[in-house]
Amino acid sequence: MDKRKHKLFEAANGKNYLLPFVLVTTLFFLWGFAHSILDVLNKHFQESMNISKAESALVQAVVYGGYFLMAIPAGRIIRRFGYRSGVLTGLSLYGIGALLFIPGGMLLSFPFFLFSLFVIGCGLTCLETAANPYVTVLGSAEGAERRINLSQSFNGLGWIFGPLVGGLFLFSGEGEGDISTPYAIIGIVVILVAIIFSRIKLPEIETEEDSCAEQTSMEGSSVDSHASAQTSLWQHRNFVWGMVALFFYVAAQTGINSFFINYVTENASISNSEASLLLSFGGMGLFxxxxxxxxxxxxxxxxxTVLLACAVGAAAAMCILLTGAGMLGVAAFFLCYLCESIMFPTIFALALRGLGRHTKQASSYLIMCIVGGAVAPLLMGVTADVLSMSVAFAIPLACFIVIAAYAFRLHVVGKHNA
Structure with a gap:
């Protein structure tokens, strides 16, 4: 067992990347916190600014819209200047966006808050574009899925603290809550982390395919042209369908998180503060x-195989939520959070499998697919306003069916190639 753990962070050339893995993994906590506090903001803005569920969904839309607009520029930064530059750019934008909540708290302008969140979203895009593929190459190729799930567990820790801190500042006592303080604190922390990363050097990893590509280019332009045709990124079907699956996963996850508090307060007679605690320790704890x-x-x-089983379990949980169940619905949420926990890192790693020199470029395209998080909350908000909150969960149900189909395809292909 010790030997397997050692090889998890040891590349084929014998280099051990445990230290850079630990450093980069700390970043996963930061963007987990940034995403999960949005789920509290959603309900807070509905009440403090008297807006509809569809309007409050703009909170998620601007953050995840930033992923769509910033993913390609982030990928270019990383390909041109390396993973470390992507991390520093992301941390800087994240910190600036968070600190903008200080004047935002005085202005109390919903559009200004949306702009601040958009800046944060652009920063998170750079962080995820750099960190997600980076941890997949910090060791043996067969350990990629395990490493990214391990890193993403710290992302899950951030998801726990987001609703906890948000509920503490926004739903405690009387009044409209303090929206500036939590973002001011996280902004200062992120800037300090950026300073730390500016003083350390992260190794740039060259894959075996990178080396092969360089050798091919030296053998002649005709051979190089033939190799490029054979290894086009869009010829990797696992990657192409992985983009689709990732889009639908982020759509499902964001939609569920956005309206968790609405659902349980309306169907299980639970207060806002109690709902935020359930989301933090219950849902995100299991996550x-x-x-x-x-x-x-x-x-x-x-x-x-694990992805397929989890997709089926999450779909079953959504079927329960469609009935408008009370405390049974809360249990269904918990089942869903447990099942969806491994989906993002697993889909991401499976989509990158075997891409080699295309990894950095592919990562930016995959991060673009996070824009699914901008779509589902809006659709669910409109559905909830027109029909009911329960019916709105048909949207994440459809998403999980798509993910199950992707996993089933990989499962069948894997058995066929075995």
């Missing part, structure tokens, strides 16, 4: 445990 456990499970069971 984190699922990612930790997922890394262990995938050392024994193929990642695509």
């Amino acid at each position: 984190m445990l699922g990612r930790i456990g997922g890394s262990w499970v995938m050392s024994r069971i193929k990642a695509e």
Whole structure:
């Protein structure tokens, strides 16, 4: 077992990347916090600014819209200047956007808050574009899915603290809540982390395919042209369908998180503060445990098989929510959080499998697919306003069916190639 753990962070050339893995993994906590506090902001803005569910969904739309607009520029920064530059750019934008909440708290302007969140979203795009593919190459190729799930478990820790801190400042006591303080604190922390990363050097990893590509280019332009045609990024079907699956996963996750508090307060007679605690320790706690456990499970069971089982479980949970169940609905949420915990890192790693020199470019395209998080909350908000909050969960149900289809395809292809 010790030997397997050692090889998890050891590349084929014998280099051990445990230290850079630990450093980059700390970033996963920061963007987990940034995303999960949005789920509290959603409900807070509905009440403090008297807006509809569809309007409050703009909170998620601007953050995830930033992913769509910034992903390609972020990918170019990383390809041109390296992973470290992507991390520093992301941390800087994240910190600036968070600190903008200080004047925002005085202006109390919803459009200004949306602009601040958009800046944060652009920063998170750079961080994810750099960190997600980076941890997949910090060691053996067969350990990629395990490493990214391990890193994403710290992302899950951030998801726990987001609703906890947000509920503490926004739903405690009387009044409209303090929206500036939590963002001021996180902004200062992020800037300090940026300073730390500016003083350390992260190794740039060259894959075997990178080396092969360089050798090919020296053998002649005709051979190089032939190799490029054979290794076009868009010829990798796992990657192409992985983009689709990732879009629908982020759509499902964001939609569920956005309206968790609305659902349980309307169907289970739970207060806002109690709902934020349930989301933090219940939903996000299981989400984190699922990612930790997922890394262990995938050392024994193929990642695509685990993904298929989890997609089916999450779809079943959505079917329960469609009935408008009370406390049973809360239990269904918990099942869903446990099942969806491994989905993002697993889909991401499976989509990048075997891409080699295309990894950085592919990562930017995959990060663009996070724009799904801008679409589902809006659709669910409109559905909830027109029909009911329960019916709105048909949207994430459809998303999980798509993910199950992707996992099933990989499972069948894997058995056929075995």
